[in-house]
């Protein structure tokens with residue numbers, strides 16, 4: 523099992539370019555199921571979740587050919603409709619194929635995603651909303667079995683709680699439903715608007731994407747298209763925080779600063795003023811520790827839950843006591859125990875972590891538990907005294923393209939190694 527060995531204390535300087543957004547690429551890949559025409563997707567990140575989604579599409583009869591940064595997806599014969607458990611269990615976002623399969627093939631069998639390290643993460647909102655569009659759903663030996671023999675029909679739907687992939691699933695289903703669908707209490711994340719832009723390029727009739735209410739006029743069929751996914755705002759935010767932690771002047775390029783407003787505001791409160799250009803964020807060299815902050819995660823445009831762990835690592839090196847509240851997921855403090863093993867002073871009270879700083883961190887062996895927690899352990903290793911070994915970095919590879927390559931190009935000293943099968 524691969525690990526990272528990180529030698530701490532190396533200052534980061536220079537430029538790092540972000541890749542395409544994993545959480546935009548996943549729904550856009552699922553949307554290729556809505557057409558029999560070829561689709562070209564550009565800037566998909568080379569990360570494990572994308573490979574998994576390509577495998578799910580292959581199991582559904584589609585072929586994904588990648589060349590020079592472009593992925594060309596060609597539909598197959600089109601009757602396959604089963605997304606198997608062995609793929610879905612490794613990535614809950616596979617549930618995104620449910621809506622498009624129902625909309626175009628009128629049936630779907632998708633393994634119910636299990637929970638994961640950060641919480642139960644049910645998909646009840648997706649299923650209830652698809653039933654409103656006329657789908658007949660049942661659970662059969664761990665799979666969701668869904669049918670819409672007469673096709674889907676438009677409906678008015680209000681999500682009980684904001685759900686990113688729930689909004690995306692229903693947007694895709696409604697694109698081919700008969701008549702008009704109104705989706706209320708939708709997610710505002712940029713990845714939703716990016717999917718809507720791709721669907722519009724295919725001929726879908728959508729109004730209001732990126733706002734709480736989205737209206738869709740269903741069409742008979744959708745064409746192929748070419749679409750470039752937006753830059754990854756979470757990867758960008760991760761490197762911005764790394765630059766605050768260990769930076770001697772770092773510019774994160776190829777990003778959309780407007781998607782990181784909440785992070786930039788929090789850093790401003792901490793006394794870190796970043797320079798913002800059209801597609802870049804520059805973090806100046808640090809002279810004094812950042813100030814402690816009080817932040818609660820929230821749906822976009824609030825502070826992203828996917829940056830909570832990274833901010834917590836920064837809080838261990840900030841002056842004072844920070845309070846970081848995780849309001850989206852019920853169990854997203856797995857990284858706290860590992861940071862405490864490195865010397866951090868943190869108490870978790872319910873959904874709030876109180877972090878006292880600055881405390882020196884000592885390198886040791888730590889274990890990644892989920893995608894963003896593993897990024898946090900790498901960031902902590904960058905500023906820890908001595909050597910940090912991060913185990914189970916397959917979590918990291920799910921959502922960060924060549925993280926050690928990008929950080930080493932900034933001056934970090936990270937080695938990816940595999941100690942062999944039994945250690």
Ligand code: EPZ
Pocket residue numbers: 545548615641642643644645646647648649683684685686687688827828850851852893894921
């Ligand atoms: C998306 O997950 C992202 N994944 C997550 O990123 C991100 O953390 C999350 O949105 C929140 O921003 C992708 O886009 C592929 P939700 P999603 O549905 O859609 C509850 C990463 O690190 N809920 O918005 O699964 C749910 O349990 C990943 O890249 C239900 O109860 O999240 C959670 O508490 C991690 N029933 C809250 O709503 C449902 O049917 C928000 O979940 C759906 C959700």
